[in-house]
Amino acid sequence: MITLSEEVSRVAPRPLLKWAGGKTQLLSDILSRMPSTYGRYIEPFIGGGALFFSVAPKDGIISDSNPELINLYRSVASCPGEVIQHLRSFRNTEDMFYAVRALDWTTLSPSEAAARTIYLNKTCFNGLYRVNRFGSFNVPFGRYANPKILDENTILAASDLLKRNTILCGDYKDVLRKYARPGDFIFLDPPYIPVSAYSDFKRYTKEQFRESDHLLLAGEVHRLHDLGCHVILTNSNHALVHEHYCRFAVEILQTKRHISKNGRGRTGEDVIVTVSPKKKFNMEVLTEPLPAQVHRYPSTRYMGSKHKLLEKIWSIASQFDFDSCLDLFSGSGIVGYMFKAHGKSVYSNDYMAMSATFSRALIENSEHILSLDEAISLLERRNPVDHFVERTFQGLYFSDEDNRLIDVLRANILAIENPFKRSLATAALIRACMKKRPRGIFTYIGHRYDDGRRDLQLSFRDQFLEAVTCMNGAVFDNGKKNLSRHGDAMTLANFQSGLVYIDPPYYSPLSDNEYVRRYHFVEGLARNWEGVEIQKHTITKKFKSYPTPFSSRTGAANAFDTLFSHFRDSVLIVSYSSNSKPTLDEMVAILSRHKRNVDIIPVDYKYSFGNQGKNVGDNKNTVQEYLFVGF
CATH class of the missing domain: 3.40.50.150 (Vaccinia Virus protein VP39)
Structure with missing residues (x-):
């Protein structure tokens, strides 16, 4: 019963x-x-x-x-x-x-x-x-x-x-x-x-x-x-x-x-x-330290490089499960290289040819190096030389002797058949030029910022060979397929990746974000000045900057909206500066249209150098960098 x-x-x-x-x-x-x-x-x-x-x-x-x-x-x-x-x-x-x-x-x-x-x-x-x-x-x-x-x-x-x-x-x-x-x-x-x-x-x-x-x-x-x-x-x-x-x-x-x-x-x-619950990011302790390989990446003093933020970026990224990542604005290439060192399949992109050259040499390339004998042979005149740098930039950035050597290197590098070795040699030449140049930029002529550092005293020949050694030491195979692209980020609409890192040019009314203006000489080296028109009336002999939507506040807002829409199915990590436009709240609103979860991690950050300290509170280039995370 x-x-x-x-x-x-x-x-x-x-x-x-x-x-x-x-x-x-x-x-x-x-x-x-x-x-x-x-x-x-x-x-x-x-x-x-x-x-x-x-x-x-x-x-x-x-x-x-x-x-x-x-x-x-x-x-x-x-x-x-x-x-x-x-x-x-x-x-x-x-x-x-x-x-x-x-x-x-x-x-x-x-x-x-x-x-x-x-x-x-x-x-x-x-x-x-x-x-x-x-x-x-x-x-x-x-x-x-x-x-x-x-x-x-x-x-x-x-x-x-x-x-x-x-x-x-x-x-x-x-x-x-x-x-x-x-x-x-x-x-x-x-x-x-x-x-x-x-x-x-x-x-x-x-x-x-x-x-x-x-x-x-x-x-x-x-x-x-x-x-x-x-x-x-x-x-x-x-x-x-x-x-x-x-x-x-x-x-x-x-x-x-x-x-x-x-x-x-x-x-x-x-x-x-x-x-769903908001993801809590552990920003105090890394899930694992940065691999030693990351520290082998050649330094260049590239403005906007995120070398100092690598641990913060990885501490966030490591809390997601992903096999592939897209470094949409690769810049110096250090972030994409860091992801490669962590065993990720990396797709690196930048509209600057010099950036694409670095990523092809050190991210896409997994085995080819430039031997010391090959590097030394590039310093000897073996191919017809056009004397373009010697004539066009005489008395602006380097001595006549250095300009002649740059032209010899250009001619010999163009004759290298292996594309990865050619990229390694070009990247070494670019690095030598930036190291040999006070402040590493080309917005002024002469040597008024010469502070006597070793890089400026080293001969151009030795600077190039040292750069080749650094490049070779950074080449490694992570067992994954990695690619480098030279192109506009806005046209990369159908690419699928587990994580997308976005570090665009920052628009600010206090300063410009024209990387071409700062690096036109080495960008010209990467392109061999093909497809550009040098503005001969300018003191620096620069060429016109590439068109970019990030050169205005409205354009930047619309560009972010488009990019976030393109990559709505990926985890998004966006680097952004506190003195940039759109504002923090505007960026959150734009990202929230495309991602259910949006988090903001503020990071105190000091740029290596800049010229707008007096306009932003005399802060000696100290800003608050934001890492926006959308998932």
Whole structure:
């Protein structure tokens, strides 16, 4: 014989009430989006509790601002027998319905009030809960033939579940701020925004909830995300919902509306907003130290190089699972090289030929080196020399003797058949020019910044051979296919990669971001001055800078939006400076259009040199570098 307690234990808990706006229709959709593991279950708009009874948490928290509803759940949890006993006295008659409806539930015992709530819910029109301005229940009699007023097994099963959970009465914000902890799961089913009247937020079956309330709720959801909670929210398919939760996954579902006794054909659209916990980055301790190989990368004093930020960049990147990465604006090439040293398949890109030359020599190239004998032979005149540098740049940057040697090297390097050896030799020549040049840039002529350092005293011949040695020492095979591209980042739209690192030219009204202006001479070496027109009227004999959308604030904002859209399926890490435009908030807004999760890691940073200190608070080129992370 099966006892009553055994029979009850075999009954799955289910909702006690028929509830307008209940989530029975969406249960499978919500359950499929819940995390597999989480801390506590918290539902602060419990209503009919369809999801709560389906999940049946052991130590959850449910709450509502409706005291009559909370009294029901507390009474069923503590004294289900008394609730059942009171329900046995109710009948499905219009006279009894209106007599019971007229009772003030606050004057009844908790179990009597709970029984009254169940009875009215089962026999009123469509299970609505609605009160007038005086707080009195005012839904009419439902005229159902045989409603199930008393379901003992359901009440007892619900009691077993409810007594294992905390039941609170209060505002959802107070409950969440007191009880929500990282890792918890929160289900939010607030009163929906009415889709038929944009500005009317008063007509609800549950409670009043206005536009400002929905804005506050959105702020709370973002707080829970930052706290590290899992959140699922339901609402109507309304423009405000998409606006408030654009950072998260918003999915539209077709549902039926049962707002009358004949609900056939009444359909609507609900949305489910799924919020994953904000990823917490451990910026204090690296998951592993930078490989020794990284420190073999030849230094060049390249402006904008992220050599000092490598540990920060890797400490973020290492917390994601990825096999390939794209270094979209490679610059000095050090970041892509660092990823290669960590065993990643690297695709390096830059619109500067000199940058592409470095990445081809040291990232794409995995085995070819330039022997010392080969390097020495490049210093001897073996091929026809055009004397281009000697004639064009006489007296500007180097001595006549050095200019003649540069022309000899150019001619001999062009004759190298192996493309990787040719890139190694060109990169060594570029490095020798930058090392031999005070400050390493070509925006001025002469040697007024000569500080007597060793690099400036070393002969050009020795500088080149030393550069070749450094290049050879940096060549290695990481067992992966790595590629170098010389091209516009904006045209690389269909490339798929696990992680994309973006370090674009920074636009600032205080300084320019024209790398060609600073490095036109070595950029000319990399291109052999093909496809450029030297501006002979200029003192420095520079050529026109390449067009770039990052040369204006509006152009930079639009370019970021396009790039983030192109790589929306990859983890994005973006380096950015505090004195650049768009602003921090604008960058977050742009990135949030394309990534559900956006984090900002500020890093104090000091550039090696610059000329705008007086314009930015005399900070000696100290700024705050931001690392934006989108995932």
